[in-house]
Amino acid sequence: MTKDGPLWLVVVSVATGATLGAMIRWWLTYAFNGTSWFLSSPLGTLLSNLCAAYLMGMALAWLSTRPEISPAVRLFIITGFLGAFSTLTAVLGENLHFMLTGQWLASLEHFLMHIGGSFIALVLGVLTIRGHL
Numbered sequence: 001m002t003k004d005g006p007l008w009l010v011v012v013s014v015a016t017g018a019t020l021g022a023m024i025r026w027w028l029t030y031a032f033n034g035t036s037w038f039l040s041s042p043l044g045t046l047l048s049n050l051c052a053a054y055l056m057g058m059a060l061a062w063l064s065t066r067p068e069i070s071p072a073v074r075l076f077i078i079t080g081f082l083g084a085f086s087t088l089t090a091v092l093g094e095n096l097h098f099m100l101t102g103q104w105l106a107s108l109e110h111f112l113m114h115i116g117g118s119f120i121a122l123v124l125g126v127l128t129i130r131g132h133l
Helices: 007-032 042-062 071-085 087-101 105-131
Strands: none
Touching: 007 042, 007 071, 042 071, 042 087, 042 105, 087 105
16 A cells, blocks of 8 residues: 555556556657757657646646545556656757757757746646636
8 A cells, every 4th residue: 555545556547647648759759850840859859848748737737626636546647647748858868969969059949948848838737727828
């Protein structure tokens, strides 16, 4: 038993959510990372991070007003699905690649788009649920 319920339920909740989140992230990077657009950042990774941050903001705002939602559902959404859907480690790896190849402006642009953009998307998700958008 864990503080969130039976261990088997925690494992199933996180693993199922993570599988779905990772598959969507894979699809976005597969479909869009080879796409040419006006910035250096790989588009699929950026889309994954911005969407995950927005959905995280919405989920946190929604779940904060619904204490009756079980820990298993919260773990499925936040830790599993959105944790696997976001790609912070991929962003850091891509950013390091830009730095190691001397692409300093691309590195700065990439970092600001992903980190700054994800924070803005997170706030927009909260504002959406709270009815301010």
